[in-house]
Amino acid sequence: MNPLIPAFAVLSAAGGAPPPASDITGAVSPLLPSLCRPLDAGSGDGGVLRCAGLVGTDVFLRGPDEAREVALARPDGFLAPPPGGAHLGRSVTWRLLGDRPVAAVLRYRFPEGGADILLVLKPAGEGKAGCPVGAVEDAGGPSGSGAERAAALADRRAPLFRCGRDRPVLDGPFSPPLQARAEAWLGEETPAR
Numbered sequence: 001m002n003p004l005i006p007a008f009a010v011l012s013a014a015g016g017a018p019p020p021a022s023d024i025t026g027a028v029s030p031l032l033p034s035l036c037r038p039l040d041a042g043s044g045d046g047g048v049l050r051c052a053g054l055v056g057t058d059v060f061l062r063g064p065d066e067a068r069e070v071a072l073a074r075p076d077g078f079l080a081p082p083p084g085g086a087h088l089g090r091s092v093t094w095r096l097l098g099d100r101p102v103a104a105v106l107r108y109r110f111p112e113g114g115a116d117i118l119l120v121l122k123p124a125g126e127g128k129a130g131c132p133v134g135a136v137e138d139a140g141g142p143s144g145s146g147a148e149r150a151a152a153l154a155d156r157r158a159p160l161f162r163c164g165r166d167r168p169v170l171d172g173p174f175s176p177p178l179q180a181r182a183e184a185w186l187g188e189e190t191p192a193r
Helices: 004-013 146-160 176-188
Strands: 024-030 048-054 057-062 069-072 091-097 100-109 117-122 131-137
Touching: 024 048, 024 146, 048 091, 048 100, 069 100, 069 117, 091 146, 100 146, 117 146, 117 176, 131 146, 131 176
Parallel strands: none
Antiparallel strands: 024 091, 048 057, 057 069, 091 100, 100 117, 117 131
């Protein structure tokens, strides 16, 4: 057998196609600050909280409830809260490839009401901080619920998404005010080209 064939197969598999959706599963973990522990016992209020996520992928929180910053897997590279303030949801929906989390879906609820934003985040890994992959508006429609669309976005983009290089996307329909808010928020996280 030609020794280049297995190497070519490995390189092709690592290329542009995400894993089949059937290989990706889901899990949910609570995200309740009351169940989290301070990362540094001397940090007091305003310090970093470590919350149990999945094995090897904790969730780190920083800041007050209405301006909560989030990081996955490591307490660095915190994602700023959305403009105008929003409350972070009470759970994390994980997308897993085998036993490795490839994405997390977080819910953000705005104080003035209306639809929520479901944000897809890629966890930190390989010496890089995590980053946003994209967002959907949690409004039902012909293409499924917001949660279903967020999971599909995570499954499609997160496994091959390159933090610091790729741009996060808004997936599906957004109301104009929520779209402007999401674009401003994710634009802060977009790498320069």
